[in-house]
Amino acid sequence: MSSTKKLKSDSEQSEKSSSGTKDLQDLDFTEKSRWTDFQLKVESKDLYVPKSYLVLLSPVFRLMFESDFKEKGLDVLPLPGKKYEDVLTFLQCTHPGKRLKVT
Numbered sequence: 001m002s003s004t005k006k007l008k009s010d011s012e013q014s015e016k017s018s019s020g021t022k023d024l025q026d027l028d029f030t031e032k033s034r035w036t037d038f039q040l041k042v043e044s045k046d047l048y049v050p051k052s053y054l055v056l057l058s059p060v061f062r063l064m065f066e067s068d069f070k071e072k073g074l075d076v077l078p079l080p081g082k083k084y085e086d087v088l089t090f091l092q093c094t095h096p097g098k099r100l101k102v103t
Helices: 010-018 051-057 059-066 084-094
Strands: 038-042 045-049 076-078
Touching: 038 084, 045 051, 045 084, 051 059
Parallel strands: 038 076
Antiparallel strands: 038 045
16 A cells, blocks of 8 residues: 655745744744744843853854853843844844845
8 A cells, every 4th residue: 555645835934934833944933833932132132042052143042041150041132232133134144944135
């Protein structure tokens, strides 16, 4: 007996994404998702990120989350002196699913 599995078409995957179940590649950092477990507060606005993503991007975040810094236990980290658009652009430029071009 042979069984064949049907691969989901792009339109079927888009329907699933638009129904509230976003894939990791659709992460845009401006909304909470099942992938995000940490929040950056920049200019009174929120950005939602996986901690593991920040650890991969930055040795500063790696030290913060893996050492005995106070930030290790936080769910929200304020970033005073940073611009929201700059931080969002940085996250989007480094995200494998986005890879915005830097100009």
